Amino acid sequence: MQAIQETQPGRPADASATRLEVKDLNAYYGKHLAVKGVNMQFEPGAITALIGPSGCGKSTLLRCLNRMHEVIPHAHVEGEVLLDGQNLYEPGVDPTDTRRRIGMVFQRPNPFPTMTIMDNVLAGVRLAGKPPGDATLEEISEKSLRRAALWDEVKDKLHKAGTSLSGGQQQRLCIARALAVDPEVLLMDEPASALDPISTVKIEELMRELRGAYTIIIVTHNMQQAARCSDYTGFMLAGEAATGELVEFDTTSKMFTTPKEKRTEDYITGRFG
């Protein structure tokens, strides 16, 4: 593993300046050490993919980044996650505030079933108590839906149930919901794995459009997806006692053409996993 400092060429000028860094991170489920000794630095405004076989701790690592791991009973984290230099696991740091700064999209679309499309988008904003900036709720709703490439499809049915949309649309609605609170980082845990190929393409296009404005970290089983969408890739693997470790972390182009580690090459070329 190594720190990645160089800037991706061609990134938009308004790229997010938020720097996310992981230092000596261990994640536990009870006494079981699920992820061990991870050190990473996520490039602001870039898309970083975490790949690896099932059970290697990719999702666990992702959930550690916005303190969602600790929501699981008996789960805890050691080490540091630094957001602009502040350790998110320091005493006194509000986890709910952390989760507003670091948004998350899950594997399966999970719009709130009792809410309309518009209310779904605004759920996080209402939770926060006040809209970010001077924008009205309607403006935030439209802006978020446009960013999520969903506005044209739902603008005439904003007051229909969020669950009335197709699976792909629901996932983009969940992305719009995450974007509405104006997060600095967006975590995506296999966001397209439950979707059909057309919806998957739309999610990938959306990620590319959001690149630069947000630091995006995506967990994926799909290596083609990682190669297509991400600027950086981290490869994780479970070792002894099913403990996941970060084997290699580099630019996606290097990872998929000249990986340093034999295990990375074996995984990418399909020799295991």
Add this chain to the structure above:
Amino acid sequence: MAIDAIAAKGTSQRVAPPLPAALFGACAGVLCVSVVAIVGWLILIGVPNAVRVFNPHDPAGVLAPLIATAYVTILALPPAAIVGVFAAMAAADVRVFGSVARAMRNALTLVGSVPTVIVAFAALLAALSFGWHPSLTGAALAVSIINMPLMTALSLGALTYRAAAIREATTALGASPMYVVVRVLLPRAYPRLRGALILVATQIVGAAAAIAIVAGAQAPGGHGSAPIGAWPLAVEVLTRGSAASGYGATAAAALVLTILIWVLQGVAQLRASAESAAQEDR
């Protein structure tokens, strides 16, 4: 050809082996015969006496017992519902009340497993020790307590039904655990809570033994006084089976009680079906 073979194989796999199929069929048959026999007996004996039980001047009439049933249900249901729903909200997320929630889940299992008659008898003894006479109001209170574990368990099921994804999404947006339970899980559970309420009402209407004991109908040395001139219908059926009114009138009263419970359960099922259809539409 290959597809046909796979299809044929798939079809053959769906046919159950003969022995288990025969066993399951026999059990289903026993159940059907039992239900048909009981209902048939009720209809056969009860229907000819139906005129009697609907005659308000007949001592075997069901009008007063029905009013007493409604009285007990109206008194017993709200406390059971309020305590049940609030206890379930506390138990729905261990992050809200921590060890209290865990303790509550364990207590729920423990209390729910105590036979209702024992709870009722304990309530009767407690009432008598305070110098209270057995009454319908006391019975309603005890029946309410008896049904609290059921209401809590049903409410907990309603609150946590497929809730993991929604809970996760709300938490990831920065919601507190309390907000998740009160503002997201509770509104989402309303249709199932309505169904739970009807099911608990059904239990109260049919909770014969417990009401009988707590109302004092079977208490040693006391008959109690029925303020409405009758005990609830379930108690009447239980206590008057061999009384002067005769089997026929009792069977008719039992038929009325059974139909009443079927109506309540039918309403609950209709609501559940409507909710399922609405969810599919969404």
